[in-house]
Amino acid sequence: MAEGTERRPKVALFVTCLVDLFRPTIGFAAVKLLEEAGCDVEVPAAQTCCGQPAYNSGDRRDTRAIAKKVIAAFEPYDYIVAPSGSCSGMLKVHYPGLFSDDPAWRSRAEAFSAKVHELISFLTDVRGMKSVAARFAGTVTYHDACAGLRELGIHDQPRRLLKSVDGLTLVDLKDDNVCCGFGGTFCVKYPDISNAIVQKKADLIAATGAGTLLAGDLGCLMNMAGKLQRDNQPVAVRHVAEVLADMTDTPPIGEAREA
Amino acid sequence: MSDRDIVLGKVRRALAVDSGDVGRRAITIARLEGTPRGVIPARGQLPHEEQVALFIKMAEKVSSSVVRVGETGEVPRAVAEYLRKHNLPATLRIGDDPLFADMPWGETQIEMSHGPSDGNDAVGLSHAVGGVAETGTLVLTSGPDNPTTINFLPETHVVVIKATEIAGDYESAFDALRERYGRNSLPRTVNFVTGPSRSGDIEQTILLGAHGPRRLHIVVVG
Amino acid sequence: MDITSPTFKQNAREALADRQLQRALGHVRAGFIDKRAKAVAELPEFDALRDAARDIKNHTLAHLDLYLEAYEDRLRAAGGEVHYAETAASARDIILSICQRIDARTVTKGKSMIAEEIGLNEFFEEHGIAPVETDLGEYIIQLRHEAPSHIIAPAVHLTKDQVEASFREAHTSLPPDRDLSEPTELLNEARSVLRQRFMAADVGITGANFLVAETGTSVIVTNEGNGDLTQILPRVHIVIASIEKITPTLNDVGQIIRLLSRSATGQDISVYTTFSTGPRRPEDPDGPEEYHVIILDNGRTEMLGSEFKEALRCIRCGACMNHCPIYQAIGGHAYGWVYPGPIGAVLTPEFIGVDQAGNLPNASTFCGRCEAVCPMRIPLPNLMRHWREREFERHLSPAAARYGLGFWAFFAKRPRLYQWATRWAMRVLGNRAIGKGRYASLPLAGGWTKYRDFPAPEGRTFQEMWAAKRVAR
Numbered sequence: 039m040a041e042g043t044e045r046r047p048k049v050a051l052f053v054t055c056l057v058d059l060f061r062p063t064i065g066f067a068a069v070k071l072l073e074e075a076g077c078d079v080e081v082p083a084a085q086t087c088c089g090q091p092a093y094n095s096g097d098r099r100d101t102r103a104i105a106k107k108v109i110a111a112f113e114p115y116d117y118i119v120a121p122s123g124s125c126s127g128m129l130k131v132h133y134p135g136l137f138s139d140d141p142a143w144r145s146r147a148e149a150f151s152a153k154v155h156e157l158i159s160f161l162t163d164v165r166g167m168k169s170v171a172a173r174f175a176g177t178v179t180y181h182d183a184c185a186g187l188r189e190l191g192i193h194d195q196p197r198r199l200l201k202s203v204d205g206l207t208l209v210d211l212k213d214d215n216v217c218c219g220f221g222g223t224f225c226v227k228y229p230d231i232s233n234a235i236v237q238k239k240a241d242l243i244a245a246t247g248a249g250t251l252l253a254g255d256l257g258c259l260m261n262m263a264g265k266l267q268r269d270n271q272p273v274a275v276r277h278v279a280e281v282l283a284d285m286t287d288t289p290p291i292g293e294a295r296e297a
Numbered sequence: 298m299s300d301r302d303i304v305l306g307k308v309r310r311a312l313a314v315d316s317g318d319v320g321r322r323a324i325t326i327a328r329l330e331g332t333p334r335g336v337i338p339a340r341g342q343l344p345h346e347e348q349v350a351l352f353i354k355m356a357e358k359v360s361s362s363v364v365r366v367g368e369t370g371e372v373p374r375a376v377a378e379y380l381r382k383h384n385l386p387a388t389l390r391i392g393d394d395p396l397f398a399d400m401p402w403g404e405t406q407i408e409m410s411h412g413p414s415d416g417n418d419a420v421g422l423s424h425a426v427g428g429v430a431e432t433g434t435l436v437l438t439s440g441p442d443n444p445t446t447i448n449f450l451p452e453t454h455v456v457v458i459k460a461t462e463i464a465g466d467y468e469s470a471f472d473a474l475r476e477r478y479g480r481n482s483l484p485r486t487v488n489f490v491t492g493p494s495r496s497g498d499i500e501q502t503i504l505l506g507a508h509g510p511r512r513l514h515i516v517v518v519g
Numbered sequence: 520m521d522i523t524s525p526t527f528k529q530n531a532r533e534a535l536a537d538r539q540l541q542r543a544l545g546h547v548r549a550g551f552i553d554k555r556a557k558a559v560a561e562l563p564e565f566d567a568l569r570d571a572a573r574d575i576k577n578h579t580l581a582h583l584d585l586y587l588e589a590y591e592d593r594l595r596a597a598g599g600e601v602h603y604a605e606t607a608a609s610a611r612d613i614i615l616s617i618c619q620r621i622d623a624r625t626v627t628k629g630k631s632m633i634a635e636e637i638g639l640n641e642f643f644e645e646h647g648i649a650p651v652e653t654d655l656g657e658y659i660i661q662l663r664h665e666a667p668s669h670i671i672a673p674a675v676h677l678t679k680d681q682v683e684a685s686f687r688e689a690h691t692s693l694p695p696d697r698d699l700s701e702p703t704e705l706l707n708e709a710r711s712v713l714r715q716r717f718m719a720a721d722v723g724i725t726g727a728n729f730l731v732a733e734t735g736t737s738v739i740v741t742n743e744g745n746g747d748l749t750q751i752l753p754r755v756h757i758v759i760a761s762i763e764k765i766t767p768t769l770n771d772v773g774q775i776i777r778l779l780s781r782s783a784t785g786q787d788i789s790v791y792t793t794f795s796t797g798p799r800r801p802e803d804p805d806g807p808e809e810y811h812v813i814i815l816d817n818g819r820t821e822m823l824g825s826e827f828k829e830a831l832r833c834i835r836c837g838a839c840m841n842h843c844p845i846y847q848a849i850g851g852h853a854y855g856w857v858y859p860g861p862i863g864a865v866l867t868p869e870f871i872g873v874d875q876a877g878n879l880p881n882a883s884t885f886c887g888r889c890e891a892v893c894p895m896r897i898p899l900p901n902l903m904r905h906w907r908e909r910e911f912e913r914h915l916s917p918a919a920a921r922y923g924l925g926f927w928a929f930f931a932k933r934p935r936l937y938q939w940a941t942r943w944a945m946r947v948l949g950n951r952a953i954g955k956g957r958y959a960s961l962p963l964a965g966g967w968t969k970y971r972d973f974p975a976p977e978g979r980t981f982q983e984m985w986a987a988k989r990v991a992r
Contacts, residue, residue, distance in 0.1 A: 053981050055931075059945050060974065062981035081985050086937045092928055094885065095916070096907030100928040107932065188887035217844040221884025226966035227920070228882050230532050233970035234848040235884075264971030267957060292974035294956030301603040304762065304816045308584045311824030316584065325585040328578075328767050329733050335774040336571045338564045359790070392804070413805035416718055432787045439803055446805045449747050467773035474769075481593055483734045485799050485806045486751065489792035494744040497784065498656035498672060499702040500543070500679045501550030507655055508710060508717070509744025509791065 049077040050115035052108075052154075054125045055087040056256040057277075061291065064256060067283035068121040068157050074283075075165040082111040088120075088128040093136075094222055102136050106143065109133070109150045117164070118154045121279050122255050123186020124222075126156035131189045156186055157279060158254060162195040169202030172284035179211040179248035180278070181239070181262065183255035187215055196254060196278050203281060212242050220261035233265075240265040243273055250290070252278040263291040329481075334468050341431035341465030348430040349517065352463045355433030356515055359492030360505060365460075365517040369400055372516055376455055377405035379514050380420065385453055390418035394442040396457065397424065413444035414451055421447035421510075422455045425490075426477065427470050428463040432491055435515065436470050438477075439486035448488055454510040456490070460519040520638060520666050524855030524867055527878035534849040543676050544850055551672075551841035554785025555892070562787075568777050573896045575771045576763075576832040580823060586732045586765045587814070593735025597797030599810040607637035610815050614639065614724070614757060617811055618648055621755060623721035629739060629746030630654035631726030632670055632835060633759050633815060635857045636870070639724075650724075651716045653745035655709055662689045668851030670858060671783050671837040676850045679705065713745070723749035723807070727760035728779070728834065730812070733768040736796040737812060740779060740789045747793055756795070756807035761815045763823075763831040769794075775834060778894035782836040818870050826905050830865045832895040839889035839899060845882055854879055861889035861899040868906050877915055880906035938982050949978025 049072050057064045065081075072079045089104035108129065112118045120126045130151045137143040161167040178200065186192040193215075200208050219225060219235030226232075239262060243251050251266070251273050253259050263275035274290035289295050298306075309316060343351060353363045366375050380387055388408045391397050402409060414421055423443045427436035435456050439445045448454060464470050467489075478484060494509030505511055523530055534540055559565050579586055591601045604610035618626065626643060628634060628650055640661070643650045652661040656674035660667055662685045667673030674682070683699045686708055699705055725746050729738040737758045739746040750756040766772055780786040799806030822828055840846040840860020851859035856876070858866045864879040880903035889899045910916050930937040952958060952975030960968045967973055 058981040059941055060976040062977055062979060062984050065981040065985070081982070083938075083982070083986070084934045086931045086934050089931070092924060092931075094904065094907065095920070095924050096904065096909070096911030097924060097928065098908055100924075100932070103932050104928075107934070184884070184886035184888075188891055215888075217884050217886035217888070219844065219884065221886070223920075224882070224884045226964070228528070228531070228845075229966040229969055230528075230535055231845055231848050231882060232884075234535050235844045236971070260974050261971065263974055264957070264967070267972040268959075268970065288977070289956060292957040292972060294952070294954050299603070300605045300609055301601075303605045304603045304814070304820065305584050305587065307605075307816065307820035308587070308762070308823060311820050312581065312583070313824075314584070321582055322585055325582050325589065325767070329589060332733065332768045332770045334770055335575075336564050336567045338562060338777070340562070355787070359786075416714065434788060434792075439806060440800070441802050441804050444803075444805045445747075445751050449744050449751070467776065468770050471769040471773065481734055482597070483736055483794060483796040485796060485803055487794040487796075488747070489788070489794075490790065491788050491792075492790050494790055495742050496655045496706060497550065497742070498654070498659065498674050499682055499705055500677075501546040501672075501675070502679075502702045504702055504706045506710065507706060507743035507745065508653065508713060508748055 046076055046078045047116040049079050049117045049119050050112045051079055051081045052085060052088070052112065052118055052120035052125060052129065053081060054120055054122045054256065056260070057121055060260065061256060061277070063285060063288040064121050064277040064279055067277070067279040067285045068119070070283040070285065071157065071161060071279060072119060075161050075167050077165070080115070084111040088125040090124065090128050090222060093128065093132065098136065105133050105136050105147070109146055113146065113150045116153065117160065118150070119157050119160050121157040121277065123156050123183045123190055123192055124255055124257065126154055127185035127189035130154040156190055156192055156254065158196045158199065159190065159192050162198060167199065170199055170282045172282055173204040174281050174286060175205040176250055177207045177209055177248040178250045178252055178281070179209050179243060179246040180214065181211055181218060181251065181253040181258065182215045183253050183258045184217050186254050192254065199282050200252070200278070206281070209246050209248050211246055218258045218262050220258045222257065225261060236261055236265045240269055240271065244271045248273065250274045250276060252276055252281060254278050259291055267292050337466050337468060338431060341429070343430070343465060348465050349460045349463050352428055352430040352433055353517065355430065356492070357433070359433060361433065361492050361513040361515050363515045363517060367519070369396065369518055372457055372518060373400050373402045373405045373407065375516050376422065377407055379455065380407070383512070386419045388418065389420050389422045390414050390447055390451060391422045392441055392443045392447065394424045397422065414446040416450045418451040420453045420455060421451035422457070423447055425456050425458040426462065427473050428458050429467055429470050430463055430465050431467065435490045437488040437490060439484045445486045445488065448490065449509045452506070452510055453512040453514065455514045455516065457516045457518060460517050520635065520641070520857070522856050522871055522875065524871065524876040524879060527853060527855060527882065530853035530855060531849045534853045539678050539681060540676050540850050543678050544847055547675065547841055547847055551784065555782060555838060555841070558781040558785040558787060562777070562781065565781070568774060569894050569896055572775045572778055572894060573832060575766070575774060576895060579765060579767055580763065580828065580831055583762065583765060583823065586767055587762065590730055590732040590735060590765055593732065594797065594812060595735070597735050599735065599797040599812060602811060602813045604813050604815045607817050610637050610759065610813050610817070611639060611642045613813055614759070615642070615646055617755065617757060618722050621721060623648060625716065625720045626650050626722045626724055627653050627717055627720040627749045627753065629725035629741065629749045630657050630673070631724065631759055632857060633726050633761055634724065635667065636817065637815070651713070651720070653713055653717065653749055654741070655706065655743060658709060658713065659685060662686070666852065668859065669837060669840060670835050676852065717748040717752055720749070720753045722755045722757060723753040724757045724759060725750055727758050727764050729766045729772050729775070730760055730764045731766055731769055731772055734796055736794045738772060739793050740776070740791070742790045744791055747791055750795060751806055754807060755809040755811070756798070758812045759815065760812065761817065762819050779834055779836050782838040782892065782894040822869055827865065827869060827902055829897050830862065830902055832897055833862055834895060836894060838892040838894065842888040842892050844884065844886060861903070865899060865902045865906070873906060873909055874915060877910055938980070942980055942983050945976045945980050946978060949976045
């Protein structure tokens with residue numbers, strides 16, 4: 039995209055609560071990638087969460103209250119981008135339905151949702167990014183987090199960009215499109231079942247022989263990292279944006295900073 | 298109030314409709330009379346000779362054995378050869394289908410017995426009124442010509458089908474039934490048969506000969 | 520059947536520890552998932568058919584009363600008898616009275632989930648009638664006094680060793696040296712035992728995959744041929760089906776048939792698709808003398824008028840549970856009633872109450888695979904979420920979860936307060952893990968840390984750091 043000949047789009051970054059609280063590095067990687075793609079990035083201060091915990095617990099009222107705040111804070115921008123398939127899915131796919139009995143908010147929600155994108159697919163599908171100028175020596179395997187895959191169709195885009203990373207070898211993960219067992223509150227409400235699911239996932243990840251696991255959702259990544267580490271598997275876990283943005287100085291998820 | 302009145306009343310209340318609504322009624326009548334076709338897979342939409350070839354291929358894919366002969370006179374010998382090849386007794390249970398009556402069974406040693414099967418027949422012979430190329434499916438109808446018990450009780454089922462009666466898709470098979478039996482009416486049983494009987498209920502292993510025939514042999518005529 | 524849905528969590532724990540079950544569930548992947556994927560890939564029109572099928576069902580449900588009436592008319596014209604049953608009890612009574620009228624002793628049964636739903640077998644036994652399951656999987660579990668664990672493969676939870684043991688125990692005339700170690704031998708044994716039962720039955724009962732209004736026809740779909748022997752040999756054929764099985768025309772059946780077996784077992788079509796219309800005709804040499812269809816409501820009309828009506832499109836193919844990571848981990852019995860997996864999570868609260876079955880729609884990650892493979896495009900995760908909403912409104916969720924959620928929501932609606940609170944919380948959580956990077960145990964997070972380490976936060980929140988950067992610029 040030629041810069042300077044058209045206005046740089048104003049992108050509002052929806053950080054997501056997990057990235058905000060647990061791994062800001064991902065947020066900064068997202069900013070870097072968006073700027074590389076020719077966007078001006080702002081981070082509206084009035085954001086906390088997309089509302090999924092309330093939504094998936096059946097609390098529509100609180101979900102609506104949160105959604106209204108998010109819509110109001112983000113609708114002035116050209117695009118709303120989040121480094122998470124599940125949060126983007128919530129904003130893009132589920133927000134309008136929250137207001138089915140409120141036509142005014144419904145159309146505001148629809149206008150808002152039309153501008154929402156998950157980070158990686160925004161870079162490739164909207165900004166036309168075909169490669170990244172990043173370097174990462176090592177074998178990497180990729181897990182397709184469920185919402186991103188099934189609600190937003192994200193599958194080829196991260197793989198395409200990963201293949202352009204200098205030094206990186208991408209190996210296939212068997213059952214890469216099968217759930218990791220996180221499911222938000224599911225993993226703490228039904229820990230035994232969640233464990234059975236994540237155990238299968240961790241075994242398959244270890245079987246790839248890859249040194250690093252990547253995905254586009256921090257909740258899933260924390261779940262898989264926690265299991266791999268409990269099993270003493272030597273697999274580093276990161277968000278795909280960290281590798282694409284060439285920001286892998288931060289220790290992987292769940293690892294300590296070396297002294 | 299009968300259960301019928303209660304249930305239909307609940308349906309109408311759930312849909313918030315009135316039984317007197319003529320517009321709705323007209324819509325359902327239109328569908329029942331028009332029998333719209335829907336999405337027809339391209340797979341079976343072929344010139345007729347290719348449909349027959351597809352029928353044979355799909356039937357074999359599901360473990361039917363298939364042989365093709367030029368005319369009905371060749372059927373008895375083809376069946377006799379099949380029975381010999383598989384060490385099956387030279388006996389056949391058949392119905393009153395005129396197609397069989399015209400065949401030269403005397404050219405073989407086969408013992409024919411007529412009527413519905415009582416479970417003591419090794420081999421049954423039927424004439425399918427139609428076939429569907431899309432999946433190698435046979436269409437068999439009940440009646441004295443081809444009693445339904447012959448389709449299920451003998452361990453080996455041999456079915457004769459005329460190549461001209463093979464259609465591309467299920468919808469065409471339904472049209473043929475409508476023509477034969479009149480609109481809104483079917484015989485007691487219509488069987489769509491696609492291969493020999495099987496089960497996957499033990500550790501997902503597919504085994505043939507669950508309750509119906511273990512072997513299905515198709516003779517395509519013409 | 521005994522309902523154990525209220526103890527779902529305990530059921531799940533037991534299932535996870537059951538080695539034979541886990542071994543049997545390992546077959547689900549190649550047996551169902553891969554086969555379905557292959558069959559779908561070979562039919563380019565598959566997705567278009569899903570849309571067509573969804574539209575046919577939606578149209579039918581919107582005109583259900585009229586199609587029911589049309590169906591009845593055609594069925595009677597063919598010499599059949601229709602009986603409506605509002606409740607399970609009503610259905611049982613009607614079936615019993617038909618059987619008692621002809622002094623029936625043995626009844627053979629094709630596989631019917633509706634018969635499970637109304638508890639027909641136990642009812643028959645209480646009244647001195649012997650029901651014989653003829654579908655091989657149903658026969659096996661009948662020998663074991665178990666309930667089905669899957670809607671199309673009732674014995675999927677068993678290994679062949681378990682099947683052999685059950686046969687030996689039940690078929691007392693089996694010589695001990697008869698080799699039953701291989702599935703073929705087991706099948707042959709079942710075939711010969713059941714053949715005798717087929718011939719001796721007074722009444723045959725089947726379900727119906729479709730009730731066709733155009734011709735007054737009931738349709739069953741089987742691979743074994745047991746449904747056919749069940750209905751053509753006895754004097755009386757009884758069909759039991761629920762109201763949403765009504766389908767307008769034979770062509771409409773053709774559309775849905777193309778989806779059913781592909782979604783269930785990966786076959787293009789099942790071996791036997793049988794269209795039954797009324798009793799035998801005067802010229803028929805075989806076939807039943809009487810043909811009765813019991814049309815059952817049992818909660819469907821409730822669904823029809825509710826936000827759950829899309830679940831009435833279900834054609835009982837089982838694809839949803841085959842692809843569900845929860846079902847694959849715990850099998851079908853843990854769900855505690857007739858219908859397991861995602862469709863079970865939507866139907867069970869409707870039929871036995873959300874107070875008993877509340878766990879089922881909650882035990883989902885909403886991964887969406889069920890909806891992705893459902894041939895009828897039922898939005899299963901959305902429907903499960905509706906159950907969670909009903910529970911929330913009725914205060915049925917556990918108090919701790921409700922308070923926790925309320926606490927979180929209070930902050931989430933107030934960004935400045937949230938940012939202030941999280942800043943400190945993450946500072947603490949981050950500092951305490953310095954040098955380790957994670958927590959092997961954490962108060963209030965026992966569910967997580969029992970099985971996984973908990974990654975520590977970086978220590979500063981993004982909002983904090985971003986604000987600091989902007990000030991610095």
